[in-house]
Amino acid sequence: MLEMRPICENCRKSLPNESDEAMICTYECTFCKDCVENILEDVCPNCGGGFTNRPTRPTKCITQNCVKNHPVSTKEIYKPIDKEKFKRIYDEFVYLEPRKR
Template sequence: MLEMRPTCENCGKLLPNESSEAMICTHECTFCEECVENELKNVCPNCGGGFEKRPTRPTNCLTSNCITNYPVSTIIKYRPVNKEKYRLIHETFVHIDPRKR
C-alpha cells in the first residue's frame, strides 16, 4: 500500500490526500510540485529518480480501500535538500529521461 506522506520533505508544505500538488518518486519520496519543478528539476535527491503526481486515496468507502480505513500517514519526513550533496546526483541525472535513469 502506498505510503501517503503528509508534507513535502523539502519545504514542509502540507500535502493532504486531496492535494493536486503532491509528487512522488518510485521510493515514495514526497515533495510538493513547486520544489520538484523549481529546485529539484524532476530529480529525486534521495534516489535520482523522476517524479509523478501522487494519486489520491478514494473517499467513498463502497470498498474497504478508502481513506477512512487507510489514512494518510502522520509521520513527517522533513529532510530539506542539502544542495552541496545533491549537486552530483542532479548533474548526473537531470539530462536523462526519468524512465531511462
C-alpha cells in the first residue's frame, strides 16, 4: 500500500493527502511539484526515476479502502538534495525519458 508521505523530502513543504502538489517516483520518494520541476527536472535524486502525481486516498469510506481505515503516514523523510551526489544521477538520466532509464 502506498505510504503517502506528508512532506517534500527536499524543502519540507506540507503534502497532505489532498495535495495536488505531491509527486512520487516508483519507490515512493516524495517531493513537491516545485522541487520536481525546478530543481530535480523530473530526475529522482534517490533512484534516477521519473515522477508522477501522487494519488489521493479516498476520504469517504464507501468501501474499507479509505483514509480512515488506512491513514496516511506521519513519518517525515527530510533529505535535502546533496547537489554533488545528485549531479552524477542527473547527468546520467536527465536526457532520457523516465521509461527508458
